[in-house]
Amino acid sequence: DAGVIQSPRHEVTEMGQEVTLRCKPISGHDYLFWYRQTMMRGLELLIYFNNNVPIDDSGMPEDRFSAKMPNASFSTLKIQPSEPRDSAVYFCASSSYLIGPNYGYTFGSGTRLTVV
Amino acid sequence: AQKITQTQPGMFVQEKEAVTLDCTYDTSDQSYGLFWYKQPSSGEMIFLIYQGSYDEQNATEGRYSLNFQKARKSANLVISASQLGDSAMYFCAMREEGGGADGLTFGKGTHLIIQP
Numbered sequence: 203d204a205g206v207i208q209s210p211r212h213e214v215t216e217m218g219q220e221v222t223l224r225c226k227p228i229s230g231h232d233y234l235f236w237y238r239q240t241m242m243r244g245l246e247l248l249i250y251f252n253n254n255v256p257i258d259d260s261g262m263p264e265d266r267f268s269a270k271m272p273n274a275s276f277s278t279l280k281i282q283p284s285e286p287r288d289s290a291v292y293f294c295a296s297s298s299y300l301i302g303p304n305y306g307y308t309f310g311s312g313t314r315l316t317v318v
Numbered sequence: 319a320q321k322i323t324q325t326q327p328g329m330f331v332q333e334k335e336a337v338t339l340d341c342t343y344d345t346s347d348q349s350y351g352l353f354w355y356k357q358p359s360s361g362e363m364i365f366l367i368y369q370g371s372y373d374e375q376n377a378t379e380g381r382y383s384l385n386f387q388k389a390r391k392s393a394n395l396v397i398s399a400s401q402l403g404d405s406a407m408y409f410c411a412m413r414e415e416g417g418g419a420d421g422l423t424f425g426k427g428t429h430l431i432i433q434p
Contacts, residue, residue, distance in 0.1 A: 235421050245409065245424040257420065293363060297420075304351065304368035305413070307422060311362050 206310035208294050214316045220282040223313045226275055227296030231306070236269055236279050237293040239312070245293075251277065284317045291315070321345065322410050322425035329430050337397040339428050341410035344391065347371075349415035352393040353422060354384065357407040366408075369393055405432045 207226040215221050227234045235250040249259040251271045259269070266285070271277040281288055291312045297305040323342045331337045343352065354366040369377045369384045377384040385394040397404055407429050411422040 233420055237421075244426045245411075247421040247423070250421050252420070291361065295363075304353070304365075304370075307353065307365060309355075309363035309365075314361070 206294055206296050206308050208292075208310035208313050210313060211311060212314045212316075214318065215284055217285055217317055218283045219317075220280065221284045221288075221315060221317075223279040223292050223294075223315070225277045225279070225294030225310060227277070227294070228306075228308055229275065230300070231296035231298040231308075232274075232300075233297045233305070234271060234277050235295040235297070236277070237295065237309075239291040239293060240289075248279070281315075284315075286317045289315055289317050320425075321423045322412055324410055324425035324428050326428045327426070329428060331400055331430065331432055333402060333432050333434050334399055337400050337404070337430065338385070339395040339397075339408050339410075339430065341393045341395065341425060342391055343393060343410075343412050345412065345414050347414045351413045351415075352384070352386070353411040353413070354382070354393075354395045355409045355411065355424075356404075357409065357427070359406070363409075367395065400432050402432050402434060405430060 209224045232253050236248040237245050239245045248261045249269045254271045269279045291314050293312045294310045297307045321344050325340050350371045352369045356364045356366055367377050367379045367382045367384050369386045376386050381398045383396045407427045409427045410425045413422050
């Protein structure tokens with residue numbers, strides 16, 4: 203299995219531009235999570251999906267952030283317009299209850315976003 | 319109140335010594351899971367070990383073991399015979415079963431440096 207695949211690995215964009223981060227979960231996993239990591243706030247859960255349906259988006263910082271999961275093998279996190287304070291590493295993770303008690307939480311390699 | 323507390327921002331340890339990384343947690347759920355992840359300088363999140371709240375035995379995975387003290391709400395990670403490659407950030411995380419919360423809540427992490 204290729205694991206959780208995120209793209210791009212690095213993104214540098216100018217303030218005000220739209221940014222789209224992409225994630226392909228592990229095949230068969232029915233949960234998908236988006237996390238953000240910053241020095242100040244650590245790892246924060248932004249939103250998660252179960253069977254492609256958004257379950258909890260209370261961690262999404264504001265309306266500039268949106269996430270979709272159109273099918274079981276693809277999800278996007280979009281920031282529009284982007285701001286310098288959005289600079290962070292964004293992780294996607296997937297899991298499944300069927301894996302066992304630890305749910306097989308697996309993280310992607312992350313996307314390092316820099317907004318200038 | 320923080321749900322996961324890691325009180326050691328940084329640690330220096332001599333190679334081949336055992337290391338204990340502290341983690342305390344706060345939950346009112348009876349059913350929960352505790353995780354440890356390693357994040358090397360390359361940035362990926364690597365799953366190390368899992369402990370379920372109902373597990374009577376402490377979890378072990380190779381050189382990693384989890385010292386689970388339920389009454390104290392602590393879940394310390396023990397690394398035996400440390401190696402230079404163990405130098406990384408280590409994160410403790412919890413998944414609570416109640417209320418439909420499926421994401422992980424992370425601590426701030428401990429930066430472990432193994433010295434030769």
